[in-house]
Amino acid sequence: MSSVEPENMTQEPTAAESKDDGMTWWYRWLCRLAGILGGFSCAVAGLWSCVTINPLNIAAGVLMMLNAFVLVLCEAPFCCQFVEFANTVSEKADRLKSWQKAAFYCGMALLPIFISFTFTTLFGNAIAFASGVLYGLSALGKKGDAISYAKLQKQQPDEEKLTAT
Template identity: 35%
Template structure:
């Protein structure tokens, strides 16, 4: 068993089909899962640290910390449910997130990452939200799908022609002739 197969077997979810049904590369799938796990941990850590700002009566800092903890917990639950096994609802929430298409996860993670930064900005929140947002971006890239092969792109470029009814096709034909007009009268 190779090293990459060992890593893949560790990162698999229980009951997951070993053969992927989509065309997403394995490194992108596990990279998004790893980034989400690290981002979730940092979100919970920096969110808890930000909640300590309630001592100096910083309500936006406290609310931002709470939303970052919630975002980190949701991402950690979706990407690495084994880290939150002490919570009863984790497997149910993880199954719901796992069944959703990639673009749903992208929107959820990006939305959760931006909210704490609107409430209060700090470097720790920026780092944790950046990792969560990066996970959403990776899921967004996975939802776009695989790029076409070079032969398919080459044949599509050769076969494409500009129709005459397009804006570029008739722009020069509809051009008005240039004419010279006299200088306006200054008496008017």
Template identity: 35%
Template sequence: MSMGDKVTNIWKRASDEGENREEIPWHLKYGGRTLGTFAGIVNIFTGIWNAVAILFLNTDCVFGGAIQLLVGFLLIALEAPFLCVFIDYMQQVSDIAESKPYWTRAVFYIIVSIIPLILCFGPSTLIASALVFCTGLLYGLMSVGKKGSREDMGAIASPVDNVSQPMGGHHTTFMDDPDVWRPT
């Protein structure tokens, strides 16, 4: 595969051909990608920071830092595969992930964000994991989909005309009773 074909395949995403993926608002779609890419970069840096802590004889967060490095690389590989052009099969991995429904990615990101917090709780781990968690929440919102049209929402909110309504009710009783409004 030539370099030109690789660049062309980078810009062609598997999600561009999905049925209901066109209904997703653009700000959620690109916001999820941007936040995921940023979260991956932050996870790589905080993972290096936690792994380098072994030089200061702090062995508590070495494994958590290694997990953060892995999570950061996965986030960048799935959200921005053009940053991993040097790996030949990365576009295929990203295309497979794009063909899955959004809820699988949301669940994956939420679970993966909790693991480093369990292994090494600290401010850098908390910030990096919170970014991954927020990315999972955005993908969860995308899996819910777009809300209904204005006409659909109006039809749901309007009362049905053929159902008999009671003549009174709590609202009528409170408004018509003068003793309720009189100070005692």
């Protein structure tokens, strides 16, 4: 026996192999579409927010445009063909778990709102926040059926009956 391992044993699993997270294909596409639309809405609202003399609005607008770039880079790397590391970032983002993406996207969307609470920042980040919520809902998993819930209830003893004896 030799101590040499085959090459395929040392490689990390690809994105297709590690995507057994219970999401259906249409829900995965819905999350991606929400991320892309959220990125574009952040970009437009961020640009609009920068057209002012208030420094907090400008800071929130710049941050919204940065959020838009990150969202589009993670969800649609083909839109960022001029960036050399776009595919690498997208592959790493695909390896993240759903709850990690949810926390990241929701946190990104809330930060400009905390800097400058205006209608532009609120509505510009709404779709990006909704994308994070969709990823968060997928992290919760599927809803259980009534049959398995009834079986679970039959297996557990009733606490009232146990205390009465």
